[in-house]
Amino acid sequence: xxxxxxxxxxxxxxxxxxxxxxxxxxxxxxxxxxxxxxxxxxxxxxxxxxxxxxxxxxxxxxxxxxxxxxxxxxxxxxxxxxxxxxxxxxxxxxxxxxxxxxxxxxxxxxxxxxxxxxxxxxxxxxxxxxxxxxxxxxxxxxxxxxxxxxxxxxxxxxxxxxxxxxxxxxxxxxxxxxxxxxxxxxxxxxxxxxxxxxxxxxxxxxxxxxxxxxxxxxxxxxxxxxxxxxxxxxxxxxxxxxxxxxxxxxxxxxxxxxxxxxxxxxxxxxxxxxxxxxxxxxxxxxxxxxxxxxxxxxxxxxxxxxxx
Amino acid sequence: xxxxxxxxxxxxxxxxxxxxxxxxxxxxxxxxxxxxxxxxxxxxxxxxxxxxxxxxxxxxxxxxxxxxxxxxxxxxxxxxxxxxxxxxxxxxxxxxxxxxxxxxxxxxxxxxxxxxxxxxxxxxxxxxxxxxxxxxxxxxxxxxxxxxxxxxxxxxxxxxxxxxxxxxxxxxxxxxxxxxxxxxxxxxxxxxxxxxxxxxxxxxxxxxxxxxxxxxxxxxxxxxxxxxxxxxxxxxxxxxxxxxxxxxxxxxxxxxxxxxxxxxxxxxxxxxxxxxxxxxxxxxxxxxxxxxxxxxxxxxxxxxxxxxxxxxxx
Numbered sequence: 018x019x020x021x022x023x024x025x026x027x028x029x030x031x032x033x034x035x036x037x038x039x040x041x042x043x044x045x046x047x048x049x050x051x052x053x054x055x056x057x058x059x060x061x062x063x064x065x066x067x068x069x070x071x072x073x074x075x076x077x078x079x080x081x082x083x084x085x086x087x088x089x090x091x092x093x094x095x096x097x098x099x100x101x102x103x104x105x106x107x108x109x110x111x112x113x114x115x116x117x118x119x120x121x122x123x124x125x126x127x128x129x130x131x132x133x134x135x136x137x138x139x140x141x142x143x144x145x146x147x148x149x150x151x152x153x154x155x156x157x158x159x160x161x162x163x164x165x166x167x168x169x170x171x172x173x174x175x176x177x178x179x180x181x182x183x184x185x186x187x188x189x190x191x192x193x194x195x196x197x198x199x200x201x202x203x204x205x206x207x208x209x210x211x212x213x214x215x216x217x218x219x220x221x222x223x224x225x226x227x228x229x230x231x232x233x234x235x236x237x238x239x240x241x242x243x244x245x246x247x248x249x250x251x252x253x254x255x256x257x258x259x260x261x262x263x264x265x266x267x268x269x270x271x272x273x274x275x276x277x278x279x280x281x282x283x284x285x286x287x288x289x290x291x292x293x294x295x296x297x298x299x300x301x302x303x304x305x306x307x308x309x310x311x312x313x314x315x316x317x318x319x320x321x322x323x324x325x
Numbered sequence: 326x327x328x329x330x331x332x333x334x335x336x337x338x339x340x341x342x343x344x345x346x347x348x349x350x351x352x353x354x355x356x357x358x359x360x361x362x363x364x365x366x367x368x369x370x371x372x373x374x375x376x377x378x379x380x381x382x383x384x385x386x387x388x389x390x391x392x393x394x395x396x397x398x399x400x401x402x403x404x405x406x407x408x409x410x411x412x413x414x415x416x417x418x419x420x421x422x423x424x425x426x427x428x429x430x431x432x433x434x435x436x437x438x439x440x441x442x443x444x445x446x447x448x449x450x451x452x453x454x455x456x457x458x459x460x461x462x463x464x465x466x467x468x469x470x471x472x473x474x475x476x477x478x479x480x481x482x483x484x485x486x487x488x489x490x491x492x493x494x495x496x497x498x499x500x501x502x503x504x505x506x507x508x509x510x511x512x513x514x515x516x517x518x519x520x521x522x523x524x525x526x527x528x529x530x531x532x533x534x535x536x537x538x539x540x541x542x543x544x545x546x547x548x549x550x551x552x553x554x555x556x557x558x559x560x561x562x563x564x565x566x567x568x569x570x571x572x573x574x575x576x577x578x579x580x581x582x583x584x585x586x587x588x589x590x591x592x593x594x595x596x597x598x599x600x601x602x603x604x605x606x607x608x609x610x611x612x613x614x615x616x617x618x619x620x621x622x623x624x625x626x627x628x629x630x631x632x633x634x635x636x637x638x639x
């Protein structure tokens with residue numbers, strides 16, 4: 018089995034699409050880090066006061082324009098007992114001083130935002146890994162070396178999952194690496210302590226687990242269909258069409274939906290529009306059960322179907 | 326047969342089609358391949374050769390019957406003998422964007438075979454110079470040779486080669502023939518399916534001919550060639566008419582065809598012909614047994630109407 022796992026890893030890492038995706042992600046992160054580094058800067062007291070005064074002047078000018086009727090507000094819209102100026106003070110946004118310094122604590126939100134994209138990418142990579150095998154016919158060749166189909170598929174799914182888990186963490190770590198210089202030299206690291214690292218680490222760990230399960234499900238779907246496009250289409254169709262439709266038609270089924278539970282598991286919060294949700298652990302267990310179920314179905318079909 | 330390395334008993338394979346039909350690919354095939362030598366597996370397109378090979382390698386599940394490979398039941402214990410079996414099924418399927426060497430290395434690592442073996446088989450099939458190139462840039466012949474290299478990597482006792490000379494030029498075909506003979510001389514059993522009958526005739530010790538999923542002939546090449554045929558001597562001489570009369574008068578079955586006489590006699594009794602003709606003052610200019618090619622036998626056997634003409638059941 019260890020030979021099989023090693024070979025699968027080597028094959029996966031040698032794939033052009035994996036290297037290409039890795040290069041694109043790396044380039045994107047480097048560019049993002051560079052742009053952030055250039056744009057981020059700390060404010061000294063004088064600059065902050067100057068900015069504050071400028072924003073307040075803008076605010077006063079907006080109130081004056083509004084009160085003079087420049088905003089075109091009919092007097093009938095002003096609530097009884099209020100003057101136009103009072104009404105304008107209610108509707109014009111108070112001044113806020115933009116802080117151009119990047120705070121490293123923002124990394125968690127950025128990493129969470131990137132998670133969805135990474136999970137989708139790794140799911141597609143998992144599917145292409147299986148689809149490419151069927152497209153090139155190499156499953157036939159491999160079976161003439163390792164005819165035990167259960168071992169073969171389990172090794173492939175395991176490698177897809179482990180690869181996704183590691184790749185997810187690597188990208189998130191790299192993201193931290195490219196954002197950190199902006200915070201260290203031109204921003205702020207306030208609030209970064211062991212507790213923050215632990216909290217962020219747990220979120221990323223759960224997100225990496227979802228990425229691994231996504232890659233495994235993508236792989237099994239493509240193995241089942243013997244085609245990448247069908248698997249990606251099915252996954253996309255489910256996430257973008259089937260689940261939202263079911264959510265609208267059968268809100269009580271919410272605790273069983275894949276995407277809702279994935280979000281719940283990663284963020285530890287239910288989706289905004291959900292009314293019923295599982296616990297974070299419950300969501301994780303359900304996702305794992307779905308993944309195992311997909312592998313078992315794919316395996317059962319693979320063991321029975323001819324390879325022609 | 327105790328020394329059989331491949332045995333097929335009552336093999337039947339039906340493919341179910343998407344629209345409800347069924348195709349009978351192999352219909353009750355019984356076959357035994359003895360250890361050692363080159364065994365040719367012949368049949369026209371659609372005869373069931375590749376399906377039989379896929380059943381032997383566990384790629385396809387038989388509808389009925391069983392296959393054993395190196396005395397292991399393919400359905401239950403193929404994994405226990407697969408490291409002793411090298412194979413190519415149709416066009417070798419390898420990763421097109423990986424180099425030939427990487428493809429072989431990935432396979433070799435499955436069984437802990439070292440890099441030295443990869444280099445050796447690449448040399449053996451003449452691909453060492455192009456081993457670093459992507460397989461998609463290879464010609465069909467090169468892919469075929471890479472497939473053979475992959476099959477040789479395990480240093481197998483049994484080689485199952487499905488159309489190994491497919492796509493090769495004449496020089497390549499000769500190389501494959503020599504390679505197969507060499508492998509056989511090393512004590513391996515080579516089971517080779519082919520359409521190239523002249524090659525099979527030169528390369529194989531035994532053959533099996535398949536038609537419409539059924540075995541129509543099997544045995545040593547010479548036996549199959551003489552199957553159901555009476556041996557004929559071709560006799561050439563100047564006085565054809567007189568010679569024909571003399572041979573018939575002597576009680577031999579003879580006829581005249583294409584400027585020569587055909588006498589129904591085995592080659593070992595050729596002296597009888599010369600004796601009869603010489604005693605009447607006629608002298609032969611040529612006396613040889615009629616040569617029958619495997620192609621003639623193959624066409625004769627495979628063009629026979631099958632008892633089951635309704636081959637594709639709908």
